[in-house]
Amino acid sequence: MPELTRLTKRAVDAVPFQPKGKPPAFYRDGELTGFGLKVTSERKIFIVERRVNGKPKRITIGAYGPWTPDNARTEAQKLLAEMAGGRDPLQKKREARQHRVTLREALDAYLQGRELSPKTVTEYQRVGVLYLNDWADKPITQISREKVSQRFQSLTSNNGAATANAVMRVLKAVLNFAQHQYGTEEHPLFINNPVQILSQTRVWNRIPRRQGHLGPADLGPWFRAVQDLPNPVLRDYLLFLLFTGMRREEAAGLRWSQVDFANHLLTVTQTKNHDPLALPLSSFLYGLLQQRQVQANPDSPYVFPGNGQTGYIQEPRKALEAVGRQTGILITPHDLRRTFITVADSLEISPYAVKRLVNHRQDRGDVTAGYIITDVERLREPMERISQKILERVEEG
Known part of the structure; x- marks a missing residue:
């Protein structure tokens, strides 16, 4: 590193910028050890360098212009004194930054980073x-x-048990992310995630698991009411959910490029659990998708196109409410998934095959499942049986 007698305005002005593409050049102050100047192709930046607890540290003071050589020298003296005492100003800045990170910033970073x-x-x-x-x-x-305990109790009283649980699960996830993003091993943001208090005191609200599905007597009236819907996209989408057991968002975003008519197969790569899903098409599903293709919008890549920002269908709630008014049967998209699984169970189809069909991960403790490789062709017969059973119940109802 070249040495200048003293980093004065005249000396700094005389230092040439680096040619573009060349690494920065560094110049030392001849009077104040550790004070220096970093020069790039565009800027001249005041710095200090010193070992702290045996480790070399370089700290940026600021760019020449906003900082004068005299102001930078005064700041350098302060920083060098801290470093001589074994304190790392960079760590001090990081700790100060830690304590300024807001929940809004942490939430935004969480959503962008995942x-x-x-x-x-x-x-x-x-x-x-x-x-x-x-x-x-x-x-x-x-x-x-x-504060977490008080907010949880308030949400439970004013907004309901399920909402309170959902809000705290979101908060817990964001704070866990923030702990790793902004905290360090030596200086964590908190000893324990504050939402842990709800587990430690065992106060999470108990929410009964929803059991909604279409019973054998419901399938006929519901199926016929869906077929009467004036919107063919919504009609086919709801029937597709029933006959595949797929999750709402995964089915809605299905593209024509994922449908293989030649092999009677569809493939979904963007799934909730990130495991790709290869699903054989039953005779009913093959016919439904062929008819849908004939009616398809040539300008949309989606099987179930919509007018929203995503380009595919978003919310079938109004269609389900219309069917409910006609039949008295009120269900959700996830109830259709449960119906598919219930029908499969009634046929005594292998639990491993059912899990594969609905893209549930095998239990980690299930050793047997680890030895079973479920080829998509082996799922074709169970898929056809489920479809035929649903159609039988439709006819019976």
């Missing part, structure tokens, strides 16, 4: 706006166990 479905992103943002907005611009280090 591969989440548009539905999940919308839900997390909704939680932040509706239920945690008064915490949004406060440092996350101010979210204490006591």
Whole structure:
């Protein structure tokens, strides 16, 4: 590193910029050891360098212009004194930054840093706006166990048990992310995620698992009411959910490029659990998709196109409500998934085959499942049996 007698305005002005593409050049101050100048093709930047606890550290003071040589020298003296005492100013800045990170910043970073479905992103943002907005611009280090407990009780009383659980699950995930993103081993944001208090005190609300599905007597009336829907995209989408057991978002985003008519197969790569799904098409599904292709919008890549930002169908709630008014049968898209699984169970189809069909991961403790390789062709016969059983119940109803 070249040495200048003293980093004065005249000396700094005389230092040439580096040619573009060349690495930065460094110049030392001849009077104040550790004070220096870093020069790139565009900027001249004041720095200090010194060992702290045996480790070399380089700290940026600021660019020449906003910083004068005299102001930079004064700042360098302060920083060098700290470093001589064994304190790392960079660590000090990181710790100060840690305590300024707000819940809004942490949530935004969490959503940007993970591969989440548009539905999940919308839900997390909704939680932040509706239920945690008064915490949004406060440092996350101010979210204490006591505050979490109080907010959880308030949400349970005013918004319901399920909402309270959902909000706290979102908060727990964001704070876990923030702990790794902004905290360090030596200086964690908190000793334990404050939402852990709900587990430690065992106060999470018990939510009975939903058991909604179409019973044998419901399938006929519901099926015929769906066929009467004026919107053919919604009609085919709801029937597709029933005959595949697929999750709502995964089915909605299905593209024509994922449908292999030659091999009677469809493949989904973007799934909830990130495991790709290869699904054989039953005779009913093959016919439904062929008819859908004839009616397809040539400008849309989606099997079930919609007018929203995503380009595919979003919310079948109104269609389900219309069917409910006609039949008295009110269900959700996930109830159709449960119906598919219930029909499969009634046929005594292998649990491993059912899990593969609906893209459930095998239990980690299930040793037997680890030895079973379920080829997609071996799923074709169970898939056809499930479809035929549904159609039988439709006819019976």
